[in-house]
Amino acid sequence: xxxxxxxxxxxxxxxxxxxxxxxxxxxxxxxxxxxxxxxxxxxxxxxxxxxxxxxxxxxxxxxxxxxxxxxxxxxxxxxxxxxxxxxxxxxxxxxxxxxxxxxxxxxxxxxxxxxxxxxxxxxxxxxxxxxxxxxxxxxxxxxxxxxxxxxxxxxxxxxxxxxxxxxxxxxxxxxxxxxxxxxxxxxxxxxxxxxxxxxxxxxxxxxxxxxxxxxxxxxxxxxxxxxxxxxxxxxxxxxxxxxxxxxxxxxxxxxxxxxxxxxxxxxxxx
Numbered sequence: 001x002x003x004x005x006x007x008x009x010x011x012x013x014x015x016x017x018x019x020x021x022x023x024x025x026x027x028x029x030x031x032x033x034x035x036x037x038x039x040x041x042x043x044x045x046x047x048x049x050x051x052x053x054x055x056x057x058x059x060x061x062x063x064x065x066x067x068x069x070x071x072x073x074x075x076x077x078x079x080x081x082x083x084x085x086x087x088x089x090x091x092x093x094x095x096x097x098x099x100x101x102x103x104x105x106x107x108x109x110x111x112x113x114x115x116x117x118x119x120x121x122x123x124x125x126x127x128x129x130x131x132x133x134x135x136x137x138x139x140x141x142x143x144x145x146x147x148x149x150x151x152x153x154x155x156x157x158x159x160x161x162x163x164x165x166x167x168x169x170x171x172x173x174x175x176x177x178x179x180x181x182x183x184x185x186x187x188x189x190x191x192x193x194x195x196x197x198x199x200x201x202x203x204x205x206x207x208x209x210x211x212x213x214x215x216x217x218x219x220x221x222x223x224x225x226x227x228x229x230x231x232x233x234x235x236x237x238x239x240x241x242x243x244x245x246x247x248x249x250x251x252x253x254x255x256x257x258x259x260x261x262x263x264x265x266x267x268x269x270x
Contacts, residue, residue, distance in 0.1 A: 023049045047232040055233035065237065071213040072241070075131050075203035079138025080196055084188065086139065087146025092176070092184055095154030108147075116140040116202075120209045129211050138202025142195050146188055153187035154180055192249050200242060215241070 026042045026049070059065035094101040120137050127133040157179060165179055188195075207216025215238050222230035 019049050022046070044226075044228060047228045051229045052232045052236060055230055056236055059233070059237070065215075065218075068213055068215050068218055069237075069241065071131060072200075072203050072207065072215050075134040075138060075206070075214070076196070076199045076245070078131070078135045079199040079202055080142055082135065083139040083142025083199065084146045084195060087143045088150050088184065088188060090143075091147045091150025092154060092180065095151045095184070096176070096180065101151075112144050112148075117205060120206055123206070124210050134203045134206030134211065134214070137206045138199040141198035141202045145191055145195050145198060149187040149191050150184040153184035156187075157183045189253060192253055193246060196245055196249050197242070200245060204238060 026046050028040050028043060094104065116137065119140060120133070123133040123136040127136060161179060165175055170178070203214070204216040207214035208220045211217045211220075215234055219231055219234035219238075222228075222234065
């Protein structure tokens with residue numbers, strides 16, 4: 001506990017030092033004249049932390065940011081749920097059907113190798129500038145993470161467990177419910193952080209490329225007017241939002257994976 005508090009202390013010190021250096025390096029009155037020929041140039045390129053903080057505080061004080069955060073959260077949640085369900089179903093199906101797996105293998109590898117961001121303009125043509133074009137982009141990012149984890153989970157099922165269950169008279173449906181599905185979902189849970197992160201990335205990138213609401217939309221509009229402070233303010237809000245999502249996933253992971261042994265634990269504690 002003491003070690004953790006000390007670690008937090010030094011992390012806070014490092015954060016304050018970084019923001020202090022940023023402030024000194026971009027404030028026109030604090031920059032030595034030999035560094036930039038124009039003292040405002042550093043602030044133009046890198047923003048000013050005080051002004052960035054003021055933008056963030058104004059957003060939350062006025063309530064302007066909340067509708068945009070809500071849209072981004074909706075897109076992230078929908079992309080995560082739909083992508084996870086599709087990845088789970090198709091991963092189970094191909095994991096249990098060797099012929100279909102061999103038949104579709106080159107196409108799945110080709111789709112996984114393709115940069116999914118290039119699909120964003122197509123989704124915007126199909127679904128418009130609403131949330132569903134961003135959800136579709138997020139689904140393509142989440143799907144392959146879940147799919148490959150489920151597929152691997154099915155393949156990693158112990159033959160001994162399968163043989164024992166079969167000898168005890170388990171049907172194919174019972175094998176799917178009590179053997180394959182638990183094995184697959186354990187692999188899905190192990191990639192929760194990555195899956196939620198990819199859903200979030202898909203939502204924000206889609207908003208940046210074309211939307212009417214969302215934090216990515218705010219960043220795009222600020223970029224168009226060369227308002228670097230608002231751009232950094234949007235990035236700061238997204239960073240905080242991502243940390244909150246990561247914390248929520250960690251809490252859910254601890255609750256859902258209570259059966260998983262802790263690091264270094266080899267047998268249950270009595």
